[in-house]
Amino acid sequence: MSLSQTVEEISTRVTAICDDLAGLEGPLLPILHEVQETWGFIPEGALQTIAKKLNLSRAEVHGVASFYHDFRHNAPGRHVIKICRAEACQAMGGDAIANQAQRKLGIGWSETTPDQSVTLEPVYCLGLCACAPAAMVDGKLVARLDNDRLDRMIKEVRS
Amino acid sequence: MSLKIFIPLDSASVALGADDVATAIAKAADMRGIDITLIRTGSRGLYWLEPMVEIATDNGRIAYGPVTPDDVDALFDAGFITGGEHPLSLGKTEEIPFLKKQTRLTFARCGIIDPLSPEDYRAHDGWAGLEKALKLDPADIVQQVTDSGLRGRGGAGFPTGIKWKTVADAPADQKYIVCNADEGDSGTFADRMIMEGEPFVLIEGMIIAGIATGATKGYVYTRSEYPDAIRIMTEAIDIARAHKVLGPDVLGSGKAFDIEVRMGAGAYVCGEETSLLNSLEGKRGVVRAKPPLPAHEGFLGKPTVVNNVISLCSVPVILDKGADFYRDFGMGRSRGTIPIQIAGNVKYGGLFETAFGLTLGEIVDDIAGGTATGKPVRAVQVGGPLGAYFPRDLFDTPFDYEAFAKRDGLIGHAGIVVFDDSVDMMKQARFAMEFCAIESCGKCTPCRIGSVRGTEVVDKIARGEDPERQIALLTDLCQTMKFGSLCALGGFTPYPVMSALTHFPNDFKPHALDIAAE
Numbered sequence: 001m002s003l004s005q006t007v008e009e010i011s012t013r014v015t016a017i018c019d020d021l022a023g024l025e026g027p028l029l030p031i032l033h034e035v036q037e038t039w040g041f042i043p044e045g046a047l048q049t050i051a052k053k054l055n056l057s058r059a060e061v062h063g064v065a066s067f068y069h070d071f072r073h074n075a076p077g078r079h080v081i082k083i084c085r086a087e088a089c090q091a092m093g094g095d096a097i098a099n100q101a102q103r104k105l106g107i108g109w110s111e112t113t114p115d116q117s118v119t120l121e122p123v124y125c126l127g128l129c130a131c132a133p134a135a136m137v138d139g140k141l142v143a144r145l146d147n148d149r150l151d152r153m154i155k156e157v158r159s
Numbered sequence: 160m161s162l163k164i165f166i167p168l169d170s171a172s173v174a175l176g177a178d179d180v181a182t183a184i185a186k187a188a189d190m191r192g193i194d195i196t197l198i199r200t201g202s203r204g205l206y207w208l209e210p211m212v213e214i215a216t217d218n219g220r221i222a223y224g225p226v227t228p229d230d231v232d233a234l235f236d237a238g239f240i241t242g243g244e245h246p247l248s249l250g251k252t253e254e255i256p257f258l259k260k261q262t263r264l265t266f267a268r269c270g271i272i273d274p275l276s277p278e279d280y281r282a283h284d285g286w287a288g289l290e291k292a293l294k295l296d297p298a299d300i301v302q303q304v305t306d307s308g309l310r311g312r313g314g315a316g317f318p319t320g321i322k323w324k325t326v327a328d329a330p331a332d333q334k335y336i337v338c339n340a341d342e343g344d345s346g347t348f349a350d351r352m353i354m355e356g357e358p359f360v361l362i363e364g365m366i367i368a369g370i371a372t373g374a375t376k377g378y379v380y381t382r383s384e385y386p387d388a389i390r391i392m393t394e395a396i397d398i399a400r401a402h403k404v405l406g407p408d409v410l411g412s413g414k415a416f417d418i419e420v421r422m423g424a425g426a427y428v429c430g431e432e433t434s435l436l437n438s439l440e441g442k443r444g445v446v447r448a449k450p451p452l453p454a455h456e457g458f459l460g461k462p463t464v465v466n467n468v469i470s471l472c473s474v475p476v477i478l479d480k481g482a483d484f485y486r487d488f489g490m491g492r493s494r495g496t497i498p499i500q501i502a503g504n505v506k507y508g509g510l511f512e513t514a515f516g517l518t519l520g521e522i523v524d525d526i527a528g529g530t531a532t533g534k535p536v537r538a539v540q541v542g543g544p545l546g547a548y549f550p551r552d553l554f555d556t557p558f559d560y561e562a563f564a565k566r567d568g569l570i571g572h573a574g575i576v577v578f579d580d581s582v583d584m585m586k587q588a589r590f591a592m593e594f595c596a597i598e599s600c601g602k603c604t605p606c607r608i609g610s611v612r613g614t615e616v617v618d619k620i621a622r623g624e625d626p627e628r629q630i631a632l633l634t635d636l637c638q639t640m641k642f643g644s645l646c647a648l649g650g651f652t653p654y655p656v657m658s659a660l661t662h663f664p665n666d667f668k669p670h671a672l673d674i675a676a677e
Contacts, residue, residue, distance in 0.1 A: 025459060028441030029424060033383075054441075067443040067600075068424030070383050086345030087540055088576045090590070091503030092531070095673065124427060124544075124594065126384050127348040128171045129574065130206035130501060130508030139386060141174035 010045045013038060018053035028054060028064055032071055041072035076119040077112040079157040081105075082136040083145075085122045088129035097133050097145055098122075104154050117158050161196045162240055163215035167270065169202035169355050170387040171348065176227060177210035183228035184212070187235050195240070201356015203270035204510030205257055213252055216242045222249040257526065262488060263512050264496045265473045266349075269356035275394055277402050280359045286404065288475030292367045293412045300371035301327055304474060306482035308494025313339055313430070313467030314542065314571040314647070316493075316560045319474075322464060325454035326372040329462035334374035336365050337439065337458055337465045340381035340388070341423055341430040344543025346502040346574030350468035352510055354381070354388040357472075358395035362418060364471035366409055367478060368464055369416040377418040378458070379468075380435055383425055393420050427544075427598040431646045432465040434600055445600040446646045467572070469498060488514035493559040503540075503576035504530045520554030523577060534579035538587075538663065542571025544594050545651035547658035548587065567661075568654060584663035586672050589617040591655035595648060606649025609640045613656065623669030630667060633660065 017034045021027045028050070035046050042065050051058040065071045083098050105113055105120055112119040128134035131143035137153055145153075166181045167173075181197055188195045205211060211224030212234075221242040223234060230247060237245040249255055263269075272279040280286070292300050305320025326334055338361065342350040354361060365377040379392055396418050399405040407415045421439055423429050429438045433447035436458050457463025473495065477485045486494045493515035499522060501508050506528035523529070523539055530536055538548045547568035549556065556562055563570045578587075592613035599606045613636055620629045637653035644650040660667060 024419075026421075026439050026441040029421065029438065033422060033424070063443055064441065067445075068426050070423075070425035086594075087544060087587070087590070088346045088502040088574075090587075091576055091578045091582070123384060123425075124598075125343055125345045125347075127342065127351040128174055129346045129348055129503065129576065130505070130510075131171055131175055131209070132503065134174065136384075141170055143171055143174035 007045050010043050011049045014046045014049040015053065018050060022053060028056075028061070032065055036071060040076050041074055044073075077116050079117060079138050080119045080121060081153070081157065082121045082123040082126075084124070084126050084128075084132070084134045086125045088125070089133040092132040094133040097135075097147070097150055100147055100150060101154070104151065118154070161194045163196050163198055164240070165198050165200050165213040165215070165220065166210065167202040167356075168199035168274070168387075169209075169352060170385070171206055172202050172209040172211075173387070175206075175209045175225070179228045180210045180212065180226050180231065183231040187231050191235060193235075193240065198273050200272060201269045201274055202352060203252065203258060204266070204352060205255065205507070206509040207507050208249065208255075211249070212239075214240055214242060218242070218251065220252045222252040222255065223247045224249060257507055257509065257511070260526070261512050262496050262514055264476045264485065264488070265360075265469060266353060266357070266498060266510065266512050267476070268360070269353055272357065274356050274358055274391055275398060277359065277398055277404075280357075284479065285359055286363060286410070288478035289363045289366055289404075289410065292370055292478045293410060293414070297327060297371050297373065300367060300478065303478060303482045304371070307477040307485040308482075308489070308492070309470060309473055309477060309485065310493070310560065311467055312469035312473070312497070312572065314344075314569065316570075319466060319470050322454055322466070323368065323372050325452070326374070326462045326464045329455055331462050333376070333461050334372055335458045335461055335463040336368045336372070336374045336377040337436065337463055338365055338377065338379045338468055338471055339430065339432060339435055339465055340379050340385075340468045341435060342382065342385070342468070342572065343427040343430045344545075344572050344574050346540065346543060346576035347500050347572045348502075349498040349500055349510060349573070350381075351385050351388050353468060353472055354379075354385070354392050358392050359399065360472045360475055361392070361468060362395060362399050362405065364474040365418055366405070366416045367474050368466065368471060370409070370414055372462075372464055374462075374464065375415045375417070377416065378439060379418060379420045380423060380429070380439055381420065382423050389420055389422055396420065426600075427594075428600045428646075428648050431648065434646070435465065436463065443600070445602045448645060469572075490514075490516035490557065491559050491561055493561070497558065497570070497573050499558065500572075500574040501527045501577070502574060504532055504579050505577045506531050515557075515559050517558050518554060519549060519556050519558065519575075520551075522558065522575065523554065527577060530577060530579040532579050532581075534581065536577055537580040537582055538578045538584060538659075540576045540578070540587075540655060541574075542569045542654075543574055544591060545569070545647060545654055546571050547654040548584065548662065549658070550662040552662070567658060569651070583672065584659040584666035585617060585621060585670075586674065588656045588659040589614055589621075589672060589674070591652050591659075592617060595652040599648060603643070603645040603649060605640045605643035606645070606652070609636055609644075609649060610652060612636060613640075613652070618672075620667055621669060621672045626667070626669055630660065
């Protein structure tokens with residue numbers, strides 16, 4: 001778990017990731033993805049190491065990491081539910097689904113339940129627009145979402 | 160002989176339960192001692208019928224759908240493996256009207272072949288365009304693409320051949336082909352479908368682009384929201400490399416070309432080509448001012464072709480069948496076919512590839528069959544979140560770049576999202592501004608500040624604070640954003656806003672907006 005990681009451990013692992021990927025043309029996004037894959041978010045301590053390895057300033061790396069919606073700066077819950085909020089899903093009652101998810105979980109967008117079980121994130125289009133509304137649970141796609149399905153989904157991840 | 164059963168691996172089909180159906184069929188066949196070969200294909204794009212199962216018979220493929228795991232035993236009992244009748248029978252796949260009415264040039268093999276079988280791809284005329292291209296002078300390849308009339312399918316509609324010529328003519332030690340697979344528009348899924356269902360055609364199109372322009376390296380920049388497409392594209396590239404289609408000696412021609420897949424990180428604006436290039440370079444995805452054009456100074460400052468997935472996937476058939484063949488489809492200056500993605504509140508949602516020229520009404524009423532909810536269609540957003548909302552009065556607009564532009568709209572990446580009469584158009588206008596505010600890269604003021612102000616102005620109209628003045632202000636703000644923004648995000652956000660205001664003025668009377676909590 002991230003909290004038990006020491007600064008040295010983060011630095012060692014991030015250095016290995018950078019060594020692996022620094023040869024790519026434009027390596028920063030692949031590196032940040034790999035770091036997030038490792039910890040579930042971008043630990044503060046990773047930025048300095050990446051900056052040093054890529055010969056960038058820490059501010060530049062921070063600028064990139066903070067620009068993209070995908071990169072988290074805090075550990076997410078054990079499960080991540082993403083609900084599509086874009087037009088095709090709106091046309092099929094996506095807003096009501098989004099409201100119900102917030103109500104059931106008692107949290108807003110990009111927040112995590114106090115028991116650390118679920119993080120709720122908005123997403124703008126999963127490409128399932130012909131079978132809306134859509135969501136993604138821990139990387140798994142769900143289409144034609146309705147209230148019952150959402151309730152079951154939330155129950156499953158919280159059990 | 161083992162019986163062939165086809166089930167899609169397309170992510171939308173899987174989201175509707177295709178994997179569970181595949182497991183149930185394999186198990187049932189095993190229990191009954193029937194020898195079957197399960198082949199996972201892309202989707203045919205008939206999403207209201209997914210998961211759709213197809214059986215190979217002597218008379219062609221027979222389809223059943225939408226199938227759930229609970230239906231599987233009954234299907235076996237009904238003898239579906241020999242095309243037996245069952246309530247889920249759809250008859251011959253090719254005869255399903257939604258499919259039969261299409262002209263599938265770009266998506267010719269999608270849903271038919273195993274996406275990761277190069278043999279299957281070759282057996283269905285795969286690599287034929289590339290083989291012809293390798294015998295041509297690069298300038299002749301560019302000429303073919305120019306003569307075909309192919310225009311950028313990402314939305315801008317810029318002639319692909321002219322872009323290629325600019326890169327071909329630019330002297331440089333290194334050039335790039337960048338495939339824009341950052342399909343962020345709501346209502347669109349053509350790129351995802353073809354990358355999952357027919358990845359080799361994109362590889363083939365990119366190699367042809369490389370040979371035509373002198374580029375030896377290609378990147379597919381796609382979205383993190385498309386994990387299955389990323390996995391399948393990556394595997395397909397490895398397979399193509401193993402078969403020496405990619406690498407230092409493309410099909411023994413002595414020409415080099417290789418491809419890498421890169422994943423974005425949830426920024427809509429990275430679908431804009433210069434922002435995409437910055438992101439690919441590992442920078443913030445902010446828009447670059449043009450000039451210089453990417454064709455002169457693109458990825459890492461080198462001449463770069465940035466083409467949409469569908470543009471590149473249309474190239475192999477043009478080279479294989481000839482520029483004239485492709486150009487003979489379509490209308491006006493919109494030549495060839497366009498994969499229309501029918502989405503939102505529709506009875507028959509999916510991908511419909513056809514020559515340009517169908518009217519919006521034909522698409523919505525005849526092909527999509529109206530709404531899924533059974534209520535009247537009230538508005539159709541064409542071209543993604545930056546596209547205009549069309550009322551029924553404009554349903555005679557033909558699907559053509561210029562015809563839509565003439566009516567203050569755009570066809571964009573050809574997604575259409577249908578809404579029934581419960582839609583609140585002021586809410587949709589507010590969402591357009593809100594989305595622009597969330598996704599703005601921040602580089603130019605009209606987009607960064609204008610979108611936030613736009614949301615506030617709509618809220619004031621809703622609350623009844625001097626609404627007439629606010630509507631004038633909103634109109635003025637849209638003018639500023641349209642003409643003052645650096646890219647299409649800020650520049651086109653006025654399309655949905657102004658079309659909502661112009662065509663549905665009664666929705667802009669003060670009333671409470673049912674907005675999901677932030």
